[in-house]
Amino acid sequence: MKRGFPIVGVLTAILLIYALYEALVGAPTEQTMGNVQRIFYYHVPSAWTAFILFFINFGASIFYLIKRNQAADMVALVTAEVGVVFCTVVLITGPIWARPVWGIWWTWDMRLTSTLVLWLIYVSYLFLRRFSSSGETPLLAAALGVLGALCVPFVYFSIWFFRTQHPQPVMGGGGSIDPRMLHVLLINWLAFLCFAFLVCWSRYRLEKLQRDVDADHALESLLDLRGSAR
Amino acid sequence: MNALSGITRVTLLKDLRLEWRSKDAINSMLFFSLLVVVVFSFSFDPTAEESRQIAGGLVWVAFLFAAVVALNQTWAREIRNQVLDAYRVSPAPANSLFVAKTLGNFILVSVLEALMTPLFIVFYRLQSLGPVWQLGLVAALGTWALVVNGTFFAAMSLRTRSREIMLPLLLFPISIPALVAMVQATTAILDGEGARFWIVLLGTYDLVFTTVCLLLFETVLNAE
Numbered sequence: 007m008k009r010g011f012p013i014v015g016v017l018t019a020i021l022l023i024y025a026l027y028e029a030l031v032g033a034p035t036e037q038t039m040g041n042v043q044r045i046f047y048y049h050v051p052s053a054w055t056a057f058i059l060f061f062i063n064f065g066a067s068i069f070y071l072i073k074r075n076q077a078a079d080m081v082a083l084v085t086a087e088v089g090v091v092f093c094t095v096v097l098i099t100g101p102i103w104a105r106p107v108w109g110i111w112w113t114w115d116m117r118l119t120s121t122l123v124l125w126l127i128y129v130s131y132l133f134l135r136r137f138s139s140s141g142e143t144p145l146l147a148a149a150l151g152v153l154g155a156l157c158v159p160f161v162y163f164s165i166w167f168f169r170t171q172h173p174q175p176v177m178g179g180g181g182s183i184d185p186r187m188l189h190v191l192l193i194n195w196l197a198f199l200c201f202a203f204l205v206c207w208s209r210y211r212l213e214k215l216q217r218d219v220d221a222d223h224a225l226e227s228l229l230d231l232r233g234s235a236r
Numbered sequence: 237m238n239a240l241s242g243i244t245r246v247t248l249l250k251d252l253r254l255e256w257r258s259k260d261a262i263n264s265m266l267f268f269s270l271l272v273v274v275v276f277s278f279s280f281d282p283t284a285e286e287s288r289q290i291a292g293g294l295v296w297v298a299f300l301f302a303a304v305v306a307l308n309q310t311w312a313r314e315i316r317n318q319v320l321d322a323y324r325v326s327p328a329p330a331n332s333l334f335v336a337k338t339l340g341n342f343i344l345v346s347v348l349e350a351l352m353t354p355l356f357i358v359f360y361r362l363q364s365l366g367p368v369w370q371l372g373l374v375a376a377l378g379t380w381a382l383v384v385n386g387t388f389f390a391a392m393s394l395r396t397r398s399r400e401i402m403l404p405l406l407l408f409p410i411s412i413p414a415l416v417a418m419v420q421a422t423t424a425i426l427d428g429e430g431a432r433f434w435i436v437l438l439g440t441y442d443l444v445f446t447t448v449c450l451l452l453f454e455t456v457l458n459a460e
Contacts, residue, residue, distance in 0.1 A: 071455065126409040133405050137396040145459040146392050149452045153385075153410055156448060160413035160441050164420075 011207065018200040025190075025197035033190040045103045051195035052095040053121070055202045059089030060128060060155070067151030070144060076217070079144035082151055084209045086131050088202055093125045116165050123161045127154040243328050247336035254313070255344065261306045265348050269302040273352075273359060291360050292422030296415060298352070300382060303345050304404050307386035310337050311394050320394075320457075330454035334387065341383040349375055365428030370435070374425065377438040378418035381445065385410055388449040392456055414441050 029047035036043035066082035069075060100118065101111040112118065131154055135147050183191070255261055276294055314320040323333060356362060364371060386407050393402035421434035 071452070123409065123412050126412070130405050130409045134392070134396065134402070137398065137402055139395060139397075142395045142459040145455060146395060149392065149456055150406065152452070153388075153445070153448060156444060157410050157413060160437070160444075163437055164413035164416040 011204075011211075014200070014204055014207075018197070018204050021193075021197040021200055025194045028190045028193055034184060034186055036187075039107055042103060042106050045099050047190055047194045049096060049099040049103060050191060051198040052092045052099065054195055055198045056089045056092035056096060056124075058199075059085040059092065059202060059206075060124065063089060063128075063131075063151055064155035067148040067155070070148040071152065074144075076144075079148065080210055080213050080217075082144075082148065083135060083213060084206045086128050086135075086151070087209060088206050090125065090128050090132060091205075092198075092202065093121065093128065096121060097125060119165050120158075120161050124158060127157060130154075241332070243332040244336040244339070247333060248339050251313075251336065251340040252343065255340075261309050261344060262347060265302040265305050265344070266351060268305055269298045269348065269352050270355070272298040272301055273355060277359060289423065291356070291362055291426060292419045294360070295353075295356055295422065296378065296418050299345065299349060299379070300408075300411070300415065302348055303341070303379075303382050303386060304407065306341055306344050306348075307383070307390045307407075308400055308403055310341060310387055310390045315394065324458055330457045331450050333457075334391075334450065334453040337391075338384050338387045341387055342379060345379050345383055346376075349379065362426065364426050366425035366431070370425050370431060371422065373435060374418060374421045374431065374438065377435065377442055378414065378421075380442050381414035381418075381438060382407075382411060384442070384446050384449055385414075388453060388456070391453070395459065414438060417441065 025047075029044055033044065033047065035041060063082050063085040066078045066085065070078040070082060100121075104113070105111050131147060131150050134150055135143055138146050273294075276298070280290060280294075311320065314323070324330075386403070389406040389410075390403055393399040393406060396402045417434045417438045421431040421438065424431040424434065
């Protein structure tokens with residue numbers, strides 16, 4: 007497992023460089039928007055990656071509630087953290103694109119609002135993890151993870167009637183896209199997924215190490231107590 | 237089932253009696269929401285035409301902030317003298333405690349709403365163009381949505397550092413869909429338009445979150 011990490015790291019780096027080249031040079035320039043449209047190759051893959059990570063968080067939270075498995079808790083923590091980072095990227099790249107194209111940075115549109123609320127829910131999740139005492143954190147966080155994920159469809163329905171000016175979804179929506187652009191988009195998504203996986207993996211190892219160290223410390227102080235009592 | 241309702245009743249009556257004697261929560265909530273109303277009226281110009289557009293939002297934001305005051309005090313009482321620990325050791329079902337606390341908060345916030353609504357009507361010159369019973373329904377469903385999640389998250393934030401600030405941090409993001417539905421429904425009814433979609437959405441939200449809170453409460457109460 008440990009040897010695999012640098013290999014995956016190098017492969018991801020190569021993939022990211024290739025994806026960057028494709029997005030900036032390889033992809034055809036959009037007719038009306040021009041080069042601004044190229045931010046799309048970061049915006050959309052980040053959004054998809056964030057949604058997948060939040061979904062994994064939901065699954066891991068349920069698994070933890072049923073099995074009380076430490077690894078599931080660590081997966082939930084890691085995916086929430088990395089998911090929030092990707093969601094932040096979505097919320098930052100969106101306005102950068104919107105400013106020249108729509109003429110405004112932000113609008114209370116259905117898709118923008120639902121992404122923002124999603125971000126808020128998972129930031130509150132991270133707050134809970136930070137502020138609760140360590141022994142109870144996994145359980146409370148798992149409960150919030152489930153409630154937060156259940157909230158998502160309601161967020162979607164509650165702002166259903168907000169007018170939308172966001173472009174239609176590329177997949178499963180009414181939007182259409184040049185096959186060459188789609189190709190670049192999918193390469194970028196693959197690169198982002200690999201990158202997210204790599205960061206999650208690294209963060210998971212760090213968290214595991216941290217917990218092992220904490221457990222050792224606790225054991226050591228326990229043994230010290232027994233030694234001094236003798 | 238019998239034990240559940242019995243314990244719920246006893247706990248609820250105890251809480252209500254305590255509140256009736258001290259009136260701590262209701263007084264601070266009343267004054268707090270009064271302050272919100274006054275501060276808002278300085279921030280916006282409460283003339284009749286515009287106020288109808290924003291009144292739905294205003295009312296609910298005031299009640300949401302005031303409800304947090306009550307929700308924060310829900311479990312604080314049980315921490316003193318280790319009442320909650322005693323409860324966890326006892327064979328009483330955890331959900332009966334949760335239902336009692338939720339009902340208690342529901343009654344408290346409903347009383348607050350009943351007392352504050354006339355003030356809103358006077359200050360913002362409100363007039364409902366739609367049926368008033370629908371406003372009552374929205375109020376009941378909306379209050380339940382706030383209170384059921386709020387009671388649950390208050391129990392959760394008991395275990396955290398700086399728990400007073402933790403409750404709104406957890407409650408507000410999850411409550412956004414309910415808040416949107418309440419505000420839209422209230423505004424629609426005040427304007428004399430149909431609010432059926434919002435009422436159904438609010439009802440579904442209540443159903444889903446009540447079920448999940450009941451399923452998870454025992455785990456959260458016994459988290460160690």
